[in-house]
Amino acid sequence: MELDEYLPVLEQANARFAGAAAEAVLAHGWQAPVPGCPGWRLNDLVWHLSEVQHFWAWVVRTRAPDPSTYVEPRRHPDDELLGFLTAQNAELETVLAGADPTTRVWTWAPQQDVAFVLRRQAQEATVHTVDVEQVLGDVRPVPTDVGLDGLDEWLEVMVPGALPDGPPPGAHPVVFHAVDADAERTLFPGSRPFPIAALTGTAGDLLLAVWRRVPLEVLTVDGDGLQAAAMIDLVELE
Template sequence: MELDEYLPALQRADARFAEAAAAAVLASGWGARVPGCPGWSLADLVWHLAEVQRFWAWVVRTRAVDRSAYVPPHRHPDDELLGYVAARSAELETALAGAGPAERVWTWAPQQDVAFVLRRQLQEVTVHTVDVEQVVGDVRPIPPAVALDGLDEWLEVMVPAALPDGPPADAHPVVLHAVDADAERTLFPGTKPFPIAALTGTAGDLLLAVWRRAPLDLLTVDGDGLQAAAMIGLVRLE
């Protein structure tokens, strides 16, 4: 994705999250369990996204170069959460609209700029929207460009964050083929002469698989599916 595509995509993703959350509350209630986030209720998930967006809005708005001055919010009652998360989404969108992508801000990654926040927050709300939609069993497709960028971010940012010393000695490459984006990516390239498996599906299904929101049997697996799942399982982020 180009830099100027992220903010409009984030705005669309925020709107989709808000719509999905309202529908899930109506259908299942705030106490409904979230399949993709074990131990979380729907209220926990909505509060989490609101907290995350509030924090990154503060980082961008203040051009913070560290996070020590940030004051976390108090948990809001469930009946206020839909309005609260909508306000935090708008706050984040406004902060990002007023900042240049190259401006320096604190992040937890080597890339310390607003562009990182744009990308990360688009992917944050994209995956959590699917979490909400799974509560009521009505998951809509992720736009291919957003999903492929999310897959790239997972490979470029999340894999090194989870494995800062590089892949373990027993790692094998896994090929990820996104049919709707006409693109191919590889997890752990160069670790062995041949990939252990190739996984084929939409970019969205691949993204959900690597984030453990969808089983590999949703994909076409050529090779050792159990070992492919084990390779993806090496990438653990707390």
């Protein structure tokens, strides 16, 4: 994806998330469990995305050199969550729209600029939109370009972040084949001569699989599926 595509993806994901959240509240209530986030309820999910967007809007707006002066918002009661979410959606979108992607800002990754925030927040909102749609029971497909970019981000950013010293002993390559993008990507390339498995599916389903939102059974698995799952699980995500 190109830099100018991330903000529209974020805006579309935010709108989908907010709409699905409002429907899920009416259908299932705030205490509905979130399948993709074990232990979370719907109110936790809505609060999480709101709080994340509040933080990154502050980072970009203030250009703070580190997050030490950030003041966390108080947890809002359930009946205020949708309003707070809408406000944070608008704030983050406005701040990012007015910022030069090359501007230096603090991030937790080696890439320290607004472009990193754009990509990360577009992908964050995309995955959490699937989370809330799973609560509602109406999950829409992740667009091919967004799914492939998210898989690339997971491999390029999340894997090194979780495993800064490289693949641990015993790691095996896992190949991802995105049929709708006619593209292949590899987890732990070079760690062994041959991959332990190849996983084939849409780019969106591959993205959701590495983020543990769907089981590998939604993909076509050629090789050792259990070991492939174990390799993905080596990338511990917070």
